[in-house]
Amino acid sequence: MPPRLSPTVRQQRLGIELRKMREHAGMTPKAMAAALGTDVPKISQMENGKSGISADRLHSWAIASKCMNSDLVAALVAMTNDRRKYWWDSFQGRVPSGIIDIAEMEHHAESLTILHTTFIPGLLQTSRYASAVFARLRPPLPRHEVNTRTAFRVERQQVLTLKPYTAFIHEAALRMQFGGPDVLRDQLGSLLEDSERPGVEIRAIPFDVDTFPGSGESLYFATGAVPELDIVQIDLSQGPHFVHSTADLETYRGINSETAEKALTPEESRAFIHQIMTNLKG
Structure with a gap:
């Protein structure tokens, strides 16, 4: 899928937490890309909210980061799994x-x-x-x-x-x-x-x-x-x-x-x- 042009604050927040997790482990974007089998631009897109991340890949991200906060990981998985349409979507471009x-x-x-x-x-x-x-x-x-x-x-x-x-x-x-x-x-x-x-x-x-x-x-x-x-x-x-x-x-x-x-x-x-x-x- 092409990168999102305008990620929402919630999508950006998911990416911010991914970056915090990686940086807390002392990992570079290059090291995370190698751990996930992807490239550095993809890591950047996920961390700025322009690209989504699957639940499986998020778990792999947490494992690579040695993140032991299971409650936080579960909350982030719930965020990435939520792809429903909401009432405010009908107002896109109008407000x-x-x-x-x-x-x-x-x-x-x-x-x-x-x-x-x-x-x-x-x-x-x-x-x-x-x-x-x-x-x-x-x-x-x-x-x-x-x-x-x-x-x-x-x-x-x-x-x-x-x-x-x-x-x-x-x-x-x-x-x-x-x-x-x-x-x-x-x-x-x-x-x-x-x-x-x-x-x-x-x-x-x-x-x-x-x-x-x-x-x-x-x-x-x-x-x-x-x-x-x-x-x-x-x-x-x-x-x-x-x-x-x-x-x-x-x-x-x-x-x-x-x-x-x-x-x-x-x-x-x-x-x-x-x-x-x-x-x-x-």
Whole structure:
């Protein structure tokens, strides 16, 4: 098969883990190519996600690398065996690839934790609120692109029924009036309904809480089948950025823990959000 032109973040991650495994063993690409009976360009393609790898060859790669982490190898085998079509495939070419990568990350995660300081997290947005957020991008999007991105965001929300989801939402995001007060009022009401759903935990961070780690970023932490496959997505003006180095992951795990200590409890958060909504009505 010809090399992939644009591998997804998940495909790239598989390749990154293969490279880590090889480098940890002190093997050169040439040595790995010899061990697998292939050539160096093929090793490069597998390590950058442009070429797939079979389960048998992945096991051979792990053996050559003397990798004893059976859980990680099993998780990587599951990744390479997954060649199904998913709902987001129908949006290819219609929305930016980074947005599709987020949906793919969410689907394959074991659990999701997000910290937002400027707007309601995407999985909790109403369609009116999402449309208002997209309408404020600069340069402005054509109306049909706003509608397509909104539909994609709403479709992503099906993942809330599949796995645990925790959202830390700063008061600034709870008060930001994308689309005006009526849209925000409906959004806050929807947020209260979502907070009662099984597996969904919404925790507010009031203005009067001391500065907390990560307060200047929007962080999305997705746990993998094994800790080595955890990933963090950060919002940048150029699009989503994905982080997965061991040191960075440990830092963001610490941020999650400290944020949990600062935020209101789920029960306190519901009362807090309800009060904001009540004041908005007035």
